[in-house]
Amino acid sequence: MSDPQNIPDGLSLAECLEVAIAASRAAGKKIVDMLYSAEVHEKSSKDLVTDADIAAQAIIFEVILARFPNHQFVGEEGPPPSGLMKPEPMALATGFDFATSCQIAPEASVYGSEKMPLSLPQPLTGIKSADPPPEIVSSIIPPNCWCWVVDPIDGTANYVHRFPNFAVSIALVRDGTSYVGVVYDPMADELFSAVLSEGARLNAQPIHCSGCKQIDRALIAASFPPNVQRGCVEIEQFIEVLVEAQSLRRLGSAALNLCYVACGRLDGYWAGKVRSWDVAAGILIAEEAGCKLTRMNGSPFVLNLGDLTVASSAPLHAELLGCLNRVS
Numbered sequence: 001m002s003d004p005q006n007i008p009d010g011l012s013l014a015e016c017l018e019v020a021i022a023a024s025r026a027a028g029k030k031i032v033d034m035l036y037s038a039e040v041h042e043k044s045s046k047d048l049v050t051d052a053d054i055a056a057q058a059i060i061f062e063v064i065l066a067r068f069p070n071h072q073f074v075g076e077e078g079p080p081p082s083g084l085m086k087p088e089p090m091a092l093a094t095g096f097d098f099a100t101s102c103q104i105a106p107e108a109s110v111y112g113s114e115k116m117p118l119s120l121p122q123p124l125t126g127i128k129s130a131d132p133p134p135e136i137v138s139s140i141i142p143p144n145c146w147c148w149v150v151d152p153i154d155g156t157a158n159y160v161h162r163f164p165n166f167a168v169s170i171a172l173v174r175d176g177t178s179y180v181g182v183v184y185d186p187m188a189d190e191l192f193s194a195v196l197s198e199g200a201r202l203n204a205q206p207i208h209c210s211g212c213k214q215i216d217r218a219l220i221a222a223s224f225p226p227n228v229q230r231g232c233v234e235i236e237q238f239i240e241v242l243v244e245a246q247s248l249r250r251l252g253s254a255a256l257n258l259c260y261v262a263c264g265r266l267d268g269y270w271a272g273k274v275r276s277w278d279v280a281a282g283i284l285i286a287e288e289a290g291c292k293l294t295r296m297n298g299s300p301f302v303l304n305l306g307d308l309t310v311a312s313s314a315p316l317h318a319e320l321l322g323c324l325n326r327v328s
Contacts, residue, residue, distance in 0.1 A: 011146065013180055013195050015067075016172050020148075020182040021191065023063035024168045027056035027152055028186030031159065031168070040160050046226040048156045053077050056152035060170060064148055071172075072147040074140075076277045140304050141276055147173050149280040154183075155253030164188070169255040171280035176303050181281030183255045192259040192285050200262050200288035209291045209312035210264035215241075215319040218312075221249045221257045223271035223278075234272055236327040241270075244323050258282025261310050262289035268311040268320050270296060276303050286310050292317040296324055 007013060031038075031052045038052035057077045064071070141147050148170065153159050155166030164187040172180040183192040192207075194200040200207050212218050220241055224234050242248045249266070251257060254274050260266040262285045271279070280303060287293055293301050293310040298321055301308055309324065311317035 007179070008174060009146070013172075013198075016180045017182070017193060017195055019064055019067050020170045020172065020180055021184075021193065023060045024170050024182045024184035024191065025186075026063055027059045027168045028184045030056045030059055031153055031166075032186045035159070035162060038159075044226070046157075048160050049077065050153070050156060050160065052159065053153045053156060056168065057150060060148075060150050060152060060168070064170075068146070068148075072142055072145050073150065074142075074147055074277060075150040075152070076275065077152060141173055141176070141280075143175055145174065149173050149178075149277050151255065151275075151277040154255040154278055155251075158252045163252070165251050165253050165256060167253055167255050167259075169277065169279075169281045171284065173276075173280055173303065178280050178284035178303070181284035183259050183281050183285060185256060192262065192282075194281075194285040194288040196284065196288070198288070200285045202259075202263050207263040207289050209262055209286070209289050210267050211290075211313050212267040212311075213313045213315040215244045215268075215316060215323070216246055218245050218267035218316055218320075219247050219249065219265075220245045220268040220270075220320065221251055221260070221266050222269070223254050223257065223274060224250065225273040233327055237270075237272070237324050240323040240326055241320065244319070254278040255282045258286045258310060261291055261312060262286045264312070268309075268316055270309040270320065270324060272296060272307050274306050274308065276306075279303070279308065283308070283310075294321075296321070 034052040034055065038050040040048060040050050043049050054077050057075050061073060141149060151169040153166050154169045159166045168184045168186070170182045171178045177196070179196045181194045190202060192200065192202050222238055222241070228234050238248070254271055255278060257266060257269045258279060259282055261269050283293060283301065291310050291312055292314050293308060295301055295305065296307045296309050309317065309321055311320050
């Protein structure tokens with residue numbers, strides 16, 4: 001159990017977990033409701049965002065800020081709109097839709113309008129043209145404060161194609177350490193959660209990694225950046241692991257990959273370029289389930305640096321690192 005005396009500011013992690021679960025479920029319902037109506041945009045080539053991402057993140061901010069108005073946020077789709085910084089209790093009670101105060105960056109282009117006619121009758125409005133587009137919002141987590149790190153839809157490309165492998169990811173972080181992590185898959189109604197030093201759970205039941213020790217018996221997953229290029233190091237690493245592992249997958253959600261290693265569906269996972277919001281919740285869940293996690297060079301994992309290797313045992317972790325580091 002987490003010792004309350006060692007938690008900065010005497011914060012109740014149990015209460016934080018409860019709020020994160022409520023926020024993830026509310027956001028999950030929203031993205032499922034919008035699955036066939038969300039408008040799709042490109043932040044950059046092959047890097048997608050939808051109105052559902054924006055609406056879901058607004059809901060998460062609404063739920064969390066209602067209880068923790070002084071906490072900081074890092075979200076994939078930008079900071080909370082100014083109107084959310086001090087939510088009024090009456091607005092929450094009457095079901096005020098904070099999602100209407102957000103929109104996609106004006107310069108984003110509509111994606112797949114002919115192939116996938118996904119549109120909303122009235123696009124979300126509210127962000128001024130001077131606001132930074134989501135792709136340039138920093139994933140660096142501020143120090144010396146409680147910060148909620150949020151990805152409203154991890155696996156947006158899967159969501160756009162209605163491939164059921166995407167999730168809401170919410171973590172509470174302070175000074176590089178994740179204290180609370182929740183990853184919710186709304187299509188499967190699976191909620192992965194962890195509190196620091198209290199173990200990991202799937203739908204409130206304890207989970208543990210597989211303990212697989214040999215790479216030739218391991219099912220491993222990988223993440224690539226959106227604009228991976230022919231002949232790049234990520235492709236070479238993929239080939240190295242493909243030859244050695246029992247089988248290899250690229251599923252499309254870093255958060256779920258980490259949770260799948262945590263519960264034994266996968267035995268290992270690596271990623272070379274992920275953002276803090278992709279993994280802040282999942283790394284806590286994986287570590288609390290007994291996984292070994294480092295950077296790809298074997299040094300301790302650092303949330304803001306964007307590369308990781310996780311495995312269900314130290315021997316498998318060493319073999320996986322060996323494969324990855326054979327590529328210069």
